[in-house]
Amino acid sequence: MEMNTKHIIRLGFSSCPNDTFIFDAMIHHKIDTEGLDFELIIEDVEELNRRAFTNDLEVTKISFNAYTQLVNKYILLDAGAALGENCGPLLISKKPLTMDELRNKKIAIPGVNTTANLIMSLAFPEIDNKIEMLFSDIEEAVLSEEVDAGLIIHESRFTYEDKGLYRIIDLGEYWEDVTNTPTPLGGIIAKRTLDRDLILKINRVLKKSLEFAFAHPKSALDFIKKHAQEMSEEVMYKHIGLYVNHYSLSLGEKGKEAVTVLFQRAEEAGFISPVKKKLFL
Numbered sequence: 388m389e390m391n392t393k394h395i396i397r398l399g400f401s402s403c404p405n406d407t408f409i410f411d412a413m414i415h416h417k418i419d420t421e422g423l424d425f426e427l428i429i430e431d432v433e434e435l436n437r438r439a440f441t442n443d444l445e446v447t448k449i450s451f452n453a454y455t456q457l458v459n460k461y462i463l464l465d466a467g468a469a470l471g472e473n474c475g476p477l478l479i480s481k482k483p484l485t486m487d488e489l490r491n492k493k494i495a496i497p498g499v500n501t502t503a504n505l506i507m508s509l510a511f512p513e514i515d516n517k518i519e520m521l522f523s524d525i526e527e528a529v530l531s532e533e534v535d536a537g538l539i540i541h542e543s544r545f546t547y548e549d550k551g552l553y554r555i556i557d558l559g560e561y562w563e564d565v566t567n568t569p570t571p572l573g574g575i576i577a578k579r580t581l582d583r584d585l586i587l588k589i590n591r592v593l594k595k596s597l598e599f600a601f602a603h604p605k606s607a608l609d610f611i612k613k614h615a616q617e618m619s620e621e622v623m624y625k626h627i628g629l630y631v632n633h634y635s636l637s638l639g640e641k642g643k644e645a646v647t648v649l650f651q652r653a654e655e656a657g658f659i660s661p662v663k664k665k666l667f668l
Contacts, residue, residue, distance in 0.1 A: 433498030475559020
């Protein structure tokens, strides 16, 4: 019988509801973590991207755009990914605008390393006047006319209309139209220097954590609320319902295809060099 050797894993994930929902059971030991304990780093996803570039985290949530540049140091776990089905980052504005009208306009983005920015760059390479902001500040920047449009992610898709803002395009719908794959937004990566059996254990525990969350969806409510700022419970669970799905349990062939296509298109556009490493666990 295998002994559960104690390991403390330096684990990064964001404060958004889909991450806190997924990780709650494992970090609070509501399931058997097989000897794993966790040192938590909870940050905005773009900050997690930056930390991964400095090799700071053993296991972390990552934007797939950042993963295109980190694949030599990290490997993608099969569990925990966020893929949208016909929904993704939204480009919004204070008044109705067409894509043609966006040329030379100031666009707020939630980070240069976010997948939202990569997909917009692939779809509309002519948009190059980008202002990086914390994702939660973008709606107000559009309302105050600090920028002409904003690329929003996370729960903002449920709040922008109530603030009188307009949708220009859903980049998830665009992505699915042109690739016939779900929109690959973010995943969980582990350092390649970790022992492979340990990486497999982390993936296994992560999947069990998500299975527990699906079976007991309100179990994580206090933890989700703690990190969700002033978000309503309805919005929290809408957010979870949109991006925590069967691809989060396991990428499967379609999920892997989506990630592979993103890499291929980034390479074709000259954003990344050809990748030699295996992408998936």
